[in-house]
Amino acid sequence: MSAEHASMRLIDDYARGDTEMAADTVWALEAHLETCAPCRSRLAASVATEAPGIAALVDTVRAGLEPQLDAAVRRPSRRHRPRWVSAWLTPVMAPWLAMTVAVTLMALLLDALSSPTLFGDASPMVTIAPVLPLCGVAASWSRGLDPAHELTASTARAGLPLLLRRTTAVLVVVLPGLLLAGWLTGTMTAAQWLLPSLAFTSTALALGSVVGVTRAAVALVAAWGVVVAAPAWDAGLALLALEPDQLPVWGLLLALGIGAVIARRNAYSVL
Numbered sequence: 001m002s003a004e005h006a007s008m009r010l011i012d013d014y015a016r017g018d019t020e021m022a023a024d025t026v027w028a029l030e031a032h033l034e035t036c037a038p039c040r041s042r043l044a045a046s047v048a049t050e051a052p053g054i055a056a057l058v059d060t061v062r063a064g065l066e067p068q069l070d071a072a073v074r075r076p077s078r079r080h081r082p083r084w085v086s087a088w089l090t091p092v093m094a095p096w097l098a099m100t101v102a103v104t105l106m107a108l109l110l111d112a113l114s115s116p117t118l119f120g121d122a123s124p125m126v127t128i129a130p131v132l133p134l135c136g137v138a139a140s141w142s143r144g145l146d147p148a149h150e151l152t153a154s155t156a157r158a159g160l161p162l163l164l165r166r167t168t169a170v171l172v173v174v175l176p177g178l179l180l181a182g183w184l185t186g187t188m189t190a191a192q193w194l195l196p197s198l199a200f201t202s203t204a205l206a207l208g209s210v211v212g213v214t215r216a217a218v219a220l221v222a223a224w225g226v227v228v229a230a231p232a233w234d235a236g237l238a239l240l241a242l243e244p245d246q247l248p249v250w251g252l253l254l255a256l257g258i259g260a261v262i263a264r265r266n267a268y269s270v271l
Contacts, residue, residue: 006032006039008046015046015054126239127229129178129193131221133201136170138217160261160268163213167201192242195250200224202257209260209267 006029013021014029033040048055178193200220207216232239240246 005036006042008042011039011043011046012050015043015050017051126193126242127232130196130242131200131224132178133170133174133197134204134217134221136174137167137201137204138214160265163205163208163268167205171201192244195247195254196242199250199254199257202254202261206257206260206264209264 010025010029014026033043047058175194175197178197204213204217204220207219208214210216211219228239228241
């Protein structure tokens, strides 16, 4: 494929559905076709000559749909949604992000109103802060919650770049809220939860390349609650896992997670 257009041989192979084409070549060609009208025109002409069966099927479907489309009542035009919105967000992320903000406010309220004997040194705000972004991350690539998941996952630009953009969108909303909550309550500093939060996020993405991002995020939240949060609340003790001397461990976990994501970057296109 040249710097500007795909070769005719490559387009012909794609039109015929050549199974010998490499997966990365198919991905690059489909991504190029999204933005190149001349190559799409050449593909349409190639389909007519190289795959007449597909062309006949398309004509048959069009002939059957045109009368129904002509008779359909036009709906009022919807407000235009910028392209970057669909690239960074999913329709289901708004309620999940709202729920995340609501959980933050509830923890903030518990910190403000609870008596010292209820949770002891185990602040609710500090307890949920490291894993709170995982709620939005779980929804950013959820097959069951996103009605357009299969359509999105089958596009040429799906995969790790799209997942990282949506994860970044979650962090942009959640992290400032946690910073504000920490400042209002005075119960936690950014150094106490920010690195663990990023480490959990990178670990969820790394494990997501194997078991799926949603499953990985839910499993990490459950593990944190059962192994760390619940015992600390029961004993009324501060979370030892968030003590300053544990920050190198969280930094190592963050680095390992990022390394695993980079090493398995090709696996995200088939989630």
